[in-house]
Amino acid sequence: MRKELKEIYRVQKELALLDGTNSLLNWDLKTLMPPKGFLDRAEQISVISRMAHNKFIAPAFQKLVNETIQTRLRKKDRAVLERLKKDLDKAKKLPASFVEEESKITALAYATWQDAKADNNFRLFKPHLEAIVALKRKECRLKDLPGHPYNSLLDSFEEGMTTGRLKETFAYLKVELIKLLNEIKASPKYKRKPVLSECSLEGKEQLCQFIRKRMGVNDGRSRLDNTEHPFTTTIDADDVRITTNYNKSIKKCFFSTVHEAGHALYNLNLPKNYQHTALWGGTSLGMHESQSRFWENVIARSPAFWKYMFPVFQKNCDTGISEDDWVFEINKVKPSLIRTAADEITYNLHIILRFELELELIEGNLKVRQVPKAWKQKMKEYLGVVPRTNRDGCLQDVHWSMGIFGYFPTYTLGNIYAAQLYYAMLKDKPDIMSDLRRGKYDRVLKWLRKHVHKYGRSLSAEEIVEKTTGEGLNPSVLIKYLREKYSKIYDL
Ligand SMILES: [Zn+2]
Numbered sequence: 001m002r003k004e005l006k007e008i009y010r011v012q013k014e015l016a017l018l019d020g021t022n023s024l025l026n027w028d029l030k031t032l033m034p035p036k037g038f039l040d041r042a043e044q045i046s047v048i049s050r051m052a053h054n055k056f057i058a059p060a061f062q063k064l065v066n067e068t069i070q071t072r073l074r075k076k077d078r079a080v081l082e083r084l085k086k087d088l089d090k091a092k093k094l095p096a097s098f099v100e101e102e103s104k105i106t107a108l109a110y111a112t113w114q115d116a117k118a119d120n121n122f123r124l125f126k127p128h129l130e131a132i133v134a135l136k137r138k139e140c141r142l143k144d145l146p147g148h149p150y151n152s153l154l155d156s157f158e159e160g161m162t163t164g165r166l167k168e169t170f171a172y173l174k175v176e177l178i179k180l181l182n183e184i185k186a187s188p189k190y191k192r193k194p195v196l197s198e199c200s201l202e203g204k205e206q207l208c209q210f211i212r213k214r215m216g217v218n219d220g221r222s223r224l225d226n227t228e229h230p231f232t233t234t235i236d237a238d239d240v241r242i243t244t245n246y247n248k249s250i251k252k253c254f255f256s257t258v259h260e261a262g263h264a265l266y267n268l269n270l271p272k273n274y275q276h277t278a279l280w281g282g283t284s285l286g287m288h289e290s291q292s293r294f295w296e297n298v299i300a301r302s303p304a305f306w307k308y309m310f311p312v313f314q315k316n317c318d319t320g321i322s323e324d325d326w327v328f329e330i331n332k333v334k335p336s337l338i339r340t341a342a343d344e345i346t347y348n349l350h351i352i353l354r355f356e357l358e359l360e361l362i363e364g365n366l367k368v369r370q371v372p373k374a375w376k377q378k379m380k381e382y383l384g385v386v387p388r389t390n391r392d393g394c395l396q397d398v399h400w401s402m403g404i405f406g407y408f409p410t411y412t413l414g415n416i417y418a419a420q421l422y423y424a425m426l427k428d429k430p431d432i433m434s435d436l437r438r439g440k441y442d443r444v445l446k447w448l449r450k451h452v453h454k455y456g457r458s459l460s461a462e463e464i465v466e467k468t469t470g471e472g473l474n475p476s477v478l479i480k481y482l483r484e485k486y487s488k489i490y491d492l
Contacts, residue, residue, distance in 0.1 A: 004068045005077060011061055012084065013276040018052040020236045027233040027241055031225045046103065053099065057092045076273075079458050084278040090155075093143050102139075105131050106403040113401030120391040122372055129400060130368045133361050136405045140362065150362050153406030157285040158413060160460050163359065166409055169475045170352045173412070176479045177348055178382065180486065184333050184345070187490040194332070195325045199250035199317030207316040208244055208257040211309070215295065216445050217242065217261045221268055229398075230256040232263040237275045240264045250317055251330060252341075255296055262295030263288055265445060269453040279456045285407065287461040289414025290421060291452065297344055297415075298422050298481075299436065299444065303327050308439035331489055335383040337392040345482055348415060349382045354397070354408040362405070416473060417465055419481035421452065424469040 001009075022045055029041050055061070065088060069081045109128035116125035136153060143152035148163035155161075184190055199207070212224050217240075227243040234240045242260035244253045266282050274280040282288040299305055306313075310323045321329075333343045339350040357374060360366035366374060375394040380386045387393035399407055425432060425447050435443050451468045462472045486492065 004064060004071075005073075008061075008064060008068060008081070008084070009277065011055065012080075012278060015052055015056055016236070016276040016280070018048055018055070020234070020239075022048045022052075023233045024235050027235070030227050030229075030231065031243060042107070053091070053096070056088065062088060062092070080277045080279055083457055087278055090143075094139070095142075098138070098142060102135055102403055105135055106401070109403070110398070110401045113395070113398070117391055117395045120389045120395070122390040122395060125395065125401070126368055129371070132400060132403050132405075133368060135403065137362060137364075150359055150406065153362070154409065155406075157407050157410050158461065159284060160462065161286075161409070161413070165473070166355065169416075169473065170355060170409075170412070173348055173475050173478070174352055174382065177345055177482075180479070180482060181333065181335070181345055181349075183492050184486060184490050187492060189328075189490050190333075192328065192332075195321045195329050197250055197317070197319045197321055197326065197329065199319065201246055203316040203318075204246050204250055204253050207250070207313060208246075208253055210312060210316075211254070211300075212242065212257055212261045212264075214439060215258070215261045215265065215441050217264045217268065222264055224257065230260055232260045232267075234267045234281075237267075237270065237272065237280070240267045250319075255300065255330070258300045259292045259296040262292035265295070265448070266291040266453055269445070269449045270456050271454055274456045274458075279458050281457050283455065283457050283459060283464065284461040285410035286413030286417060287452065287464065289411055290417035290461075291414075291448065293414050294418040294421060294448070298418060299441070301330050301344075302433065302436060304433050304436040307437040328489065331485075333486065333490075335385045337379070337385060337387045338396055344415075345486065346383055348412045348478075351408050351412040353378045353382060357394075358405050358408065413461070413473070416475050416478045417461065419478040420465055420469045420471075420474060421448070422481060423477060424451070 025041060025045050025048070029038070029045075033041060065081060065085055069078075069085055073081065105128070109125075109132055112128050113125050116122065137149070140149035140152040143155070145152040145155055150163045151161075154163065154166070209224055212222075213219070217224075221238045222240050222242065225241065225243050226246050228245060230243045230245055232240065232242050242257070242264050244257045244260065246253055248256075266288060270280055282291075300309075306323055306327050310326065313326070331343070333345050335346050335349075336342055339347065339354075342350055353375070356378065357366065357371065360374075361368070361371075371394050372390050375390075376386050379393070399405075425444070429443065429447065432443055432447070435441065452464055455464055459467070466472050483492075
C-alpha cells in the first residue's frame with residue numbers, strides 16, 4: 001500500500017480507538033461509576049473528544065485526503081476515502097468555537113432540564129431552551145445545506161433526508177394513523193382490561209439475559225447491564241454492550257433488552273474489513289432504529305415469538321396470566337402522554353408532534369414560551385389526551401436539553417424501514433416467521449446481515465432499502481403492516 005494511504009488508515013484507526021475509549025468512559029458513567037465521579041468524567045470525555053476532533057480536521061490530514069482521493073485507487077480504498085471526505089467536509093463546517101459554545105450551553109441546559117422536569121417547572125428551563133434554539137439556528141447557517149434550514153440539522157442523523165420529504169411523509173402518516181386509531185377505539189376489544197404482569201428482579205434478569213443470548217448477542221463479544229435509560233454502546237467491533245432497566249416492569253425491561261440487542265446485532269455483524277475505517281458503523285440513525293424496532297416490534301411482539309417464549313417467561317415470572325392475555329397486553333393500543341411508553345401506532349404521532357414543533361422553532365414561527373401550549377393543543381388534536389403538567393408534556397424528553405434537534409424523525413423513519421424490510425424478508429423467505437415458534441432466530445439474523453448489515457456506511461439508508469425492496473422510503477408500507485397486524489388483534 002502506498003505511504004499516503006497507509007497514513008490515512010493509521011489516522012482513521014487512531015480516531016476509531018479514541019472514539020471507542022470515549023464510548024467506554026460513557027458506558028461506565030451510565031452503569032457502574034460512583035455518582036461523585038461525574039465532573040471529572042465529563043472533563044475526561046471532553047478532552048478526548050477535543051483531541052479526536054482536532055486530529056480529524058487537522059489541515060495536514062485534510063490535505064492528504066484531498067490529494068489522495070484524486071489519484072488512482074482500488075475500489076474499497078476509493079469508497080473509504082469518499083466516505084471520509086464527506087465526513088471531513090461536514091466536520092470542518094463547525095468551528096471549534098461553536099463546538100465549545102455548544103458543549104457549554106448544553107451541559108448547563110441538561111442539568112437544568114433535570115431539575116425543571118423534577119419540579120415540573122418550565123420557566124426554569126425556558127431561557128436554556130431559548131439559547132439552544134438560537135444555537136441550532138446558528139448551526140443551520142454554518143452548515144448551510146440547500147433548501148430548508150432544518151435540512152442541515154436532519155443531515156447529522158439521516159444524511160440526504162429533507163424537510164420537504166418528511167413533511168409529505170408525516171402528513172400522510174398522520175391522517176392514516178388517526179384513522180386506524182379511531183377504528184381501534186371503536187372495537188369492543190378496546191375496553192379489554194389490562195393484566196398485571198409483575199416479576200421478581202431475579203426473574204427479570206434471567207429472562208433478559210436469556211433472550212439476548214438467544215438472539216445472538218453473546219458473552220464473548222457483549223454483555224448486558226443495568227442502567228436508568230437503556231442504550232447500546234460500541235467500544236469496538238468485538239465489544240458491543242447493551243443495557244436495560246431492571247427497576248421497570250417486566251414488559252418494559254424485556255422489550256428494551258430486545259430493542260438494544262437489535263441495535264447491537266447491527267454493529268456486531270458489520271464487515272470486519274471495514275473496522276477502523278470511515279465505512280464502519282450503522283449508515284444512519286433511521287436505519288439503526290429500523291434494526292432495533294424490527295426485533296422489538298416485528299419479531300418479539302408477534303404471537304409466533306411467544307409460542308416458544310411464553311413457557312420461558314412463565315418459568316421466570318410466575319404471574320399466572322395466560323399467553324393470550326400477555327400477547328394482547330404487549331400489543332395493546334392506547335393513546336398516552338409519554339412517548340417512550342407508547343404503542344406501535346400512537347408512537348409515530350408523538351414523533352410527528354415533536355417534528356412539527358422543532359420545525360416551527362427553527363423557522364422562528366413559534367417562540368419557546370409558546371411551546372407548552374402548542375404541545376397540549378397538538379396532543380389533543382392527534383392523540384385525544386392532554387398532559388396536565390409540563391413534566392408529562394414538553395419536558396418529558398432529554399433530547400432538546402442536549403441540543404439534539406432533527407433526531408426525533410429518525411424514530412419513525414426506522415419504523416417505516418422496518419416494515420419495508422419485513423415484507424421484503426417475507427417475499428424472500430415466506431416461511432421464515434414460523435422459525436420463531438421454535439425460538440430460532442438465526443435465519444432472520446442472516447437475512448438482515450445480508451441485506452442491511454453488510455453494507456456498513458458504504459450505502460445510504462435509502463439506497464439499502466431500495467436495493468432490498470426495489471423502492472425508496474415508502475410510508476404506506478408501514479400503514480399496511482400496522483393495518484394487517486391490528487386488524488387481527490382488534491377484529492377490525
Ligand atoms: Zn433505539
